[in-house]
Amino acid sequence: xxxxxxxxxxxxxxxxxxxxxxxxxxxxxxxxxxxxxxxxxxxxxxxxxxxxxxxxxxxxxxxxxxxxxxxxxxxxxxxxxxxxxxxxxxxxxxxxxxxxxxxxxxxxxxxxxxxxxxxxxxxxxxxxxxxxxxxxxxxxxxxxxxxxxxxxxxxxxxxxxxxxxxxxxxxxxxxxxxxxxxxxxxxxxxxxxxxxxxxxxxxxxxxxxxxxxxxxxxxxxxxxxxxxxxxxxxxxxxxxxxxxxxxxxxxxxxxxxxxxxxxxxxxxxxxxxxxxxxxxxxxxxxxxxxxxxxxxxxxxxxxxxxxxxxxxxxxxxxxxxxxxxxxxxxxxxxxxxxxxxxxxxxxxxxxxxxxxxxxxxxxxxxxxxxxxxxxxxxxxxxxxxxxxxxxxxxxxxxxxxxxxxxxxxxxxxxxxxx
Numbered sequence: 001x002x003x004x005x006x007x008x009x010x011x012x013x014x015x016x017x018x019x020x021x022x023x024x025x026x027x028x029x030x031x032x033x034x035x036x037x038x039x040x041x042x043x044x045x046x047x048x049x050x051x052x053x054x055x056x057x058x059x060x061x062x063x064x065x066x067x068x069x070x071x072x073x074x075x076x077x078x079x080x081x082x083x084x085x086x087x088x089x090x091x092x093x094x095x096x097x098x099x100x101x102x103x104x105x106x107x108x109x110x111x112x113x114x115x116x117x118x119x120x121x122x123x124x125x126x127x128x129x130x131x132x133x134x135x136x137x138x139x140x141x142x143x144x145x146x147x148x149x150x151x152x153x154x155x156x157x158x159x160x161x162x163x164x165x166x167x168x169x170x171x172x173x174x175x176x177x178x179x180x181x182x183x184x185x186x187x188x189x190x191x192x193x194x195x196x197x198x199x200x201x202x203x204x205x206x207x208x209x210x211x212x213x214x215x216x217x218x219x220x221x222x223x224x225x226x227x228x229x230x231x232x233x234x235x236x237x238x239x240x241x242x243x244x245x246x247x248x249x250x251x252x253x254x255x256x257x258x259x260x261x262x263x264x265x266x267x268x269x270x271x272x273x274x275x276x277x278x279x280x281x282x283x284x285x286x287x288x289x290x291x292x293x294x295x296x297x298x299x300x301x302x303x304x305x306x307x308x309x310x311x312x313x314x315x316x317x318x319x320x321x322x323x324x325x326x327x328x329x330x331x332x333x334x335x336x337x338x339x340x341x342x343x344x345x346x347x348x349x350x351x352x353x354x355x356x357x358x359x360x361x362x363x364x365x366x367x368x369x370x371x372x373x374x375x376x377x378x379x380x381x382x383x384x385x386x387x388x389x390x391x392x393x394x395x396x397x398x399x400x401x402x403x404x405x406x407x408x409x410x411x412x413x414x415x416x417x418x
Contacts, residue, residue: 002044003045004025005023006023006046006052007021007052008023008024008053008054009021009053010363012054017034017363022034022035025038026369026409029369029411030367031364031365031367032365049375051377053342053376054371054372055346055349055372056361056372057370057372057410058087058089059088059302059350059353059356060088060092060329060332061092061256062233062258062307063079063093063329064093064096064325065080065093066097068097068099068109069098073309074390074391076114077113078390079091079093079309079389080118081415082329082388083119084408084415085330085388085415086305086388087372088332089120089372089408089411090119090120090353090358091119091120091121091329092148092356093110094151095123095126096131099130100131101123101124102125102126102142104141105145106123106125107123107142118414119410123142123146124149126150127152128152131153133155133162134159137150139173139175149176149177149178150170153180154324156180167221167226167229171226174228175228176230176355177228177229178230178231179214180214181211181231182279183213183214183217184210187207188206189204190206190207190210191319192277192281193206193283194206194207195266195284197266198266200270209238211234211238211239211280212236212238212239212242215231216242223246228253229251230254231254232255233261233304235287236280236283239255240291243255244294247299254301254302256302256304257303258280258304258306260328260335261283262292262295262335262339263335264395265285265288268282274393275393276395277319277324278326279325295348302351302352302355303336305327305331306328307326307328307389308328309327309390309391310323310325312392312393315393327391327392329389330388333403334396337376345403349372370409371409371410373406373408373416374403374405374406375403377402379400379401381398382399383397384397405417
């Protein structure tokens, strides 16, 4: 792979070329030269795009692709193509397939399916057998096969002793335990945030308390056991506060937030559009403000698209019966850019790598090329035409977003949209 990139503005605070416009020469997967002007070698591919900006490759800590078992929702093949077109060079894939990814063989299968793609896929194994919350899965075996974390996607562990044992056991091999923060006895049969909007709509609510209780419990367990704990997709002000205090105690805890929980509030559900049925649910403005502040002060370690394709049969039905979830890879960059500066957006999209064992590769001469290519200044309305996933359950449909992604160059491959 020999490429010359022309006139690219580099957004990378770890690069000596940060905030400058340069040509980049890439040979056999390495950046061999960066300069104001480089002549094109004879047979090298030249890339010159409108208002081209580049950064270190983006990372998403929570995506779902369906395969194996739910290929009607999406496949690993198409999911990785979607991730590449959305600017992501690395994604961590959840275990919510059928069967659940819970063994050495399952991790090996996923890794084999993800070979020879520009996007690197990191498999997350189930924390418990069948993600049923009863017995631990084969954590060490999965870690040996390449699992980067253990998580029962969107399912909380109700038994505190099981979570205690999981943290203790995983600490023996530096395993990362993920804990979905929801106390189900409090959440009950709720389908959206408990607030005046749920009362007005006549829908059962999930109180913010359900999340905060579970976060508090698992932080107490972490303080007792040690180990590494990650809270995927927190959504409330109280959770931010609890995790902020835990970090002051030097507990080894991280957390993420879904992009849609930063962009929308529960007021978006007034027409019962099931695209807005997500878990954790959309909350109120004070929660959104606290989440954004948590990102700014570093309490929240990473932001995720929480990409979760759901087939139309499970979305285009009554709100109470529709499945939770939205696709989000395609809209991630444009949504973040609508909320933050370009510098902060890129910082968000490249954070969290080290927690999942991903190497940061600054844009400097001699480094492997692992970059995302984009134009930060376009504005558009996100529509069906922008959806690349097989499923079309997009919470951002009809939202006004900012910034266009061209693609990626990573893993010695180029994936740029025509």
